[in-house]
Amino acid sequence: MKINKIQILIPGGGFYGGLESLHQFVYMAKSLGVEISCVYIPTQNILGKNISFKKNINLKNYKIKIESKIDDTKNVCIVIPETFTGYIKIIRKAKISIWWLSVDNYIDKIKSENQQNLRNYLVLLADFSRKIFFSFINLNHHAKSLSLNEIKNKKIIHLCQSYYSYKFLKKKKFKNLLMLKDFIQIRNRRKFKKNIDIILNSNKGQKYNELFIKEYNEIFKIEKLKNMSLNQTQKKLHQSKFFIDFGHHPGRDRIPREAVSQGAKILIKKEGAAKNKFDVNIDNNYKFTEYNLDNEIKILEFLTINKILDNNWYNVKAYSQKINNDKIEMKKQIKQFIKKINYEKK
Numbered sequence: 059m060k061i062n063k064i065q066i067l068i069p070g071g072g073f074y075g076g077l078e079s080l081h082q083f084v085y086m087a088k089s090l091g092v093e094i095s096c097v098y099i100p101t102q103n104i105l106g107k108n109i110s111f112k113k114n115i116n117l118k119n120y121k122i123k124i125e126s127k128i129d130d131t132k133n134v135c136i137v138i139p140e141t142f143t144g145y146i147k148i149i150r151k152a153k154i155s156i157w158w159l160s161v162d163n164y165i166d167k168i169k170s171e172n173q174q175n176l177r178n179y180l181v182l183l184a185d186f187s188r189k190i191f192f193s194f195i196n197l198n199h200h201a202k203s204l205s206l207n208e209i210k211n212k213k214i215i216h217l218c219q220s221y222y223s224y225k226f227l228k229k230k231k232f233k234n235l236l237m238l239k240d241f242i243q244i245r246n247r248r249k250f251k252k253n254i255d256i257i258l259n260s261n262k263g264q265k266y267n268e269l270f271i272k273e274y275n276e277i278f279k280i281e282k283l284k285n286m287s288l289n290q291t292q293k294k295l296h297q298s299k300f301f302i303d304f305g306h307h308p309g310r311d312r313i314p315r316e317a318v319s320q321g322a323k324i325l326i327k328k329e330g331a332a333k334n335k336f337d338v339n340i341d342n343n344y345k346f347t348e349y350n351l352d353n354e355i356k357i358l359e360f361l362t363i364n365k366i367l368d369n370n371w372y373n374v375k376a377y378s379q380k381i382n383n384d385k386i387e388m389k390k391q392i393k394q395f396i397k398k399i400n401y402e403k404k
Contacts, residue, residue, distance in 0.1 A: 060402040061153060063093045065129055066137045067145060070098030076159040077117070078288075078312070079219065079240035080139060083157070084122040086385075087392050093403060095123040099142065116288045119243070128152075135399045137217070140164040143204040146212070153399060155215040157238060158223040162308035162330060164203070171202050206230055215398060220309040221336035236398060238391045241384035242312065242319050245289050250297045252321075253279070257298040259313050260284040262305020263327065270302070283313065295320040307332040314338065315381050318374050339377040 064087060068080045080096070087094045128136065128149070135153040138145050141163050146154055158164070210232055217238040218224035227235055255278035258267045271280055281298075283291055291313075295301060301317035307330035314324050328345035331337040338345070 059132060059153075059400065061133055061135045061396075061399045062402055062404045063095075063129065063134045064137065064396075064399075064401070065125070065134060065152075066094070066096045067099045067128070067139065067142060068096045069139065069142065076139060076309075078243070079159055080157070081117045081120040081122060082240050082243075082388070083137065083238070083392070085120040086388055087396070088122065090389065090392060090396070091403065092392075092396060092401065095125045097125050097128055099128075099145065119245075135401070141167050141203070143209060144202055146204055146209075146214075153215075154212070155217060155395075155399070156209070157217040157219065158227065159219045160308035161223045161226045162306065168203055168205070215395070217395065220331045221334055222307075222331035223309060225334075234398075236391065236395055238395060239310065239384050239388050240312075241388055242315050242381055243288075244319060245292050248293075248296075250293060252297055252299050254281050254294070254298040255279045256281075256300045256302060257294060257317075257322070258282045259301070259303045259305060261313075262303060266304035270304070292316060292320055295322050298322045300325065303327060306330045307338070310337045315384075318378050319381055323374060339380050340374060 066080055066084050068077065084094050084096050128145075130136070130149050130152050132151045134151075135155060136149055137155045137157055140156055140158045140160065143156065143164070210230065213234075215234045215236065216227055216232055217236050218227065219238060219240060221237075224235060224237060256274075258270065258280065260267065260282040267282065274280065281294070283294060286294065295317045298317070298320075299322060301314065301322045301324045303311070303314055303324070303326045305327060307314075307326070309331050311331070314326055317324050323344075324340065325344055325346065326332050326338065326340075328342070328347050332345055
């Protein structure tokens, strides 16, 4: 059966990294001449009242077609983000694909649903972003998420945003796996003086952020990324010499890539996708397992040496080149995907 249209389901409201990735999918496929659109989901709240989500202002540069309802017909392929697999239950005719932007967020959501515990659910929502909490709490997800076994037994094409996701699904004996990266959109091309020593990711590892600030605030000029637009984030990272992330990496996280693309050196916690070089291509010396006394000394030495030697000791050239090549890679991988689903323009 030929597919002549693709629809991407995108969570409406708020903003987080995966949301931009989904918009990029629509944007890039459209540039290849593919008939593609998105639907902001869900279209109703728990009371059955229609909700109209406007495109996030952060993503206004992506010129994409937005539709009001799911087109569940046999010549359509519907792509669903991994945290909304409950939608598979209401799709009867269309071909289905899941884009695994993060297996960790999927697993966290399954745990939350199984426990039926409001506290855990709130923690899960907060992991996405505190800003979108009130958007998500009133959304109708149609049904519980499908289990891994339920998903594996269906004819679904699985797109993996990271090698971390690919390896996980491969280990679970999933078939029809394809890689599909996203890319960093450079919004700030101005040059700014690097007058900030260290910038911290305020969305993750908050406990360690506060400990680090308390310990080193008198030695270094430290700031946190908080409540900023994408343009402001890139400007702030461009002004920074170092970016430190004490959090878990559920996929190819955007902020470390944003930092490298803005000329900042990075130190990150070796968790999740950061454990492998395919997703985070920096030397293991710049990844730490825990923020303990030994690593604290190591981090301090690293920062002090680099503060003195400037750019001579730390080289992220290979990682930077890989990040710069992601847009080309994504286009190639979308071509592989449309070939896999037998796409043919009307």
